[in-house]
Amino acid sequence: MCKKRIYLMAAFFVLGLALSSVVNAADIVARAWEFDADLEGWGLGNNVSDLTWEAGGYMNGTATNGDPYLNSPAGLALDITDAAFIKVRLKNDTPSDRGQIYFATPAGGFAEARRINFTIIPNDTDYTEYTIDMSDHDQWTGTLNRIRLYPATRADPLTVDYFRI
Numbered sequence: 001m002c003k004k005r006i007y008l009m010a011a012f013f014v015l016g017l018a019l020s021s022v023v024n025a026a027d028i029v030a031r032a033w034e035f036d037a038d039l040e041g042w043g044l045g046n047n048v049s050d051l052t053w054e055a056g057g058y059m060n061g062t063a064t065n066g067d068p069y070l071n072s073p074a075g076l077a078l079d080i081t082d083a084a085f086i087k088v089r090l091k092n093d094t095p096s097d098r099g100q101i102y103f104a105t106p107a108g109g110f111a112e113a114r115r116i117n118f119t120i121i122p123n124d125t126d127y128t129e130y131t132i133d134m135s136d137h138d139q140w141t142g143t144l145n146r147i148r149l150y151p152a153t154r155a156d157p158l159t160v161d162y163f164r165i
């Protein structure tokens with residue numbers, strides 16, 4: 001086998017490794033809440049009534065006004081250095097087209113400085129997975145203490161299948 005061909009094969013191998021790492025970046029999961037058996041420590045934040053676990057693996061509640069949110073357990077101490085994406089699967093059975101995520105780090109608690117909006121499908125009759133790119137947020141770094149989800153910004157039923165970081 002000539003040297004040129006070996007170099008070419010090596011180049012393709014390295015290229016393949018690089019491409020596979022790009023593809024897999026969105027699949028890195030630092031922490032996941034699947035709600036398979038219970039609420040896994042998630043709880044009422046504000047303006048949500050009747051938050052319950054639902055057979056089939058869902059968090060279910062009713063937003064009572066346009067500012068509903070749910071909190072993860074506190075004290076996560078999660079290293080988010082390589083966690084560039086959040087994936088949340090929910091059913092937005094409301095006319096709202098916007099969800100929000102707030103996060104708390106050692107730099108500070110839930111505040112506008114640590115918020116990101118994401119677009120959701122209004123009046124969705126099925127579950128949709130939303131991938132939120134956190135890598136451009138300058139405060140998304142180091143250690144995550146707690147996270148807060150606004151599944152929509154309208155009052156109506158809300159259902160979340162999973163939340164993955």
Ligand SMILES: [Ca+2]
Nearest residue numbers: 034035057161
């Ligand atoms: Ca689930």
